Amino acid sequence: MRRLLLLGLSAFCLCAFVAADEHREGQGATSLPEEDGVLQLNEGDFKRALRKYKQLLVHFYAPLSAESHRVSAAFKGAAAELEGSEVKLAVIDVTEEKELAKDLNAKGPPIIRLYLGGDKQNPVPCPDPVSAASILTWLKRRAGSAADLITDRSLSEFSEELTVVGFFKELDHEYVQVFYSAAMDLPDVSFAVTQNNEVISEYGLTHDVVLLLKKSKLIQAYKMMPQTSKEELIVFITVYQMDPVTEYTGKTANQILGSPVLNHALLFVNESSADFREIHSAFNSAAGAFRLKILFVWVNVYEPRNGRMMEYFRVRDFEAPIIRLVNLTDHVTYHLPSDSLDVETIKTFCQSYLEGKAKPKLQSEPAPEGWDTRPVQELVGMTLEKVAFHPNKTVFVMFYLPYSQESQALFPLLEELAEALKEREDVVVARIDASANDIDLTMQGRYPSLGLFPALYAERMVVYKGKMKDRVKEDEDRKKYIEAAIAEDAKNADKTKEEL
16 A cells, blocks of 8 residues: 555656646746847756757857858847748857767857758758848748749830849759759849740740849859759859859958859959049959859958958058969969950960969068178078079078067077078078968978078979087087088089989
């Protein structure tokens, strides 16, 4: 009997616990922290929100990220429109909830994911939204189908800034599904599907094409093929929705950096200069031949907000107009080697880059006054080759970083080495700031590095692998070291010449 009473009491406690838990679930909407209609979640709140909401759209953000601030603003606007719907918006600060971000693999904000039915393992990624309207459009398209894009509007009714119109003969064809999938990933672009013959006959095209229209004007047409993928269609749309040449500004930066075209031609020019129109026109004319291959961007050098861009490419305003070409994968920069910026010169340069014939740009500081009269010559990119590959002199160069304590510790030793060798007219001791000058040499190891350029064998460098501070402590030791290195290298140079 006592045992039955204990079992009954246990069952009662269990029921009470479940009821209390269910009550807490029912009160979750009020207990979860919320601001402007957007949940502010930590790890525990996230688990509760997953259980409570059928659709939970979460923005993983970092407070100091400008992009995160933009997305957060879009979230607030969308939350007001979604009030009372099945979708709930939430944010998680990844700098505070590091373990949760790691568990969900939510690194590199902003990241936006839609969690469905409490499943945290298989969220749906949401494209980076430009505005609240982007979020609402994405949710609407995701909840609908390709049929929702069908319209019978006439050509004159496509008055949007940009509309992507699919003209398909069969609406159940797989082309339509590819088209709709692209629409899902581009919520900031207006899409429509039509079978209105007026649209297609206006341009003399056949069925199964995708048209890019700006206020009813045809910008470009894309013929769908059996092998056409969603990704290929997205590249076409994102490239041609931009002008042939785009000015770099705060508003266009994300669009430029997010372009699927990774080769960028950059025109640095003064918008107020007398020849701006002529140069911009030539740049624009050349751009047409390289759509889908090179993105053409111009940068106003007298716009203060472009300072970081100019600093990155080490462009000074007095150097404009100049053209640089860079690939966003390896960030190797190329410089148009010409003072003439006409259409053919620009096209030839771009084509040589695509064919792998262009040479990388070597950045250089201006040569300081009296640089070649100092005991330790201060080289820059534009003087390095002239000095180091001198046919009658052996040159000892330190490649340093000005902010490196290790580099700074070697400066006195380099001065002492120059003093010990001052009677040797055939020997030069020099240094070069590797952070401010691009150097087209293979350096082994990290900076500071020491290189010996022997006189007897031009365009050859021997990297010193020892520790300078350990090997050249006294004047006589320095002399012996440098002279021995010169003699040894002369033997190697002669041997190499014989082999050639």
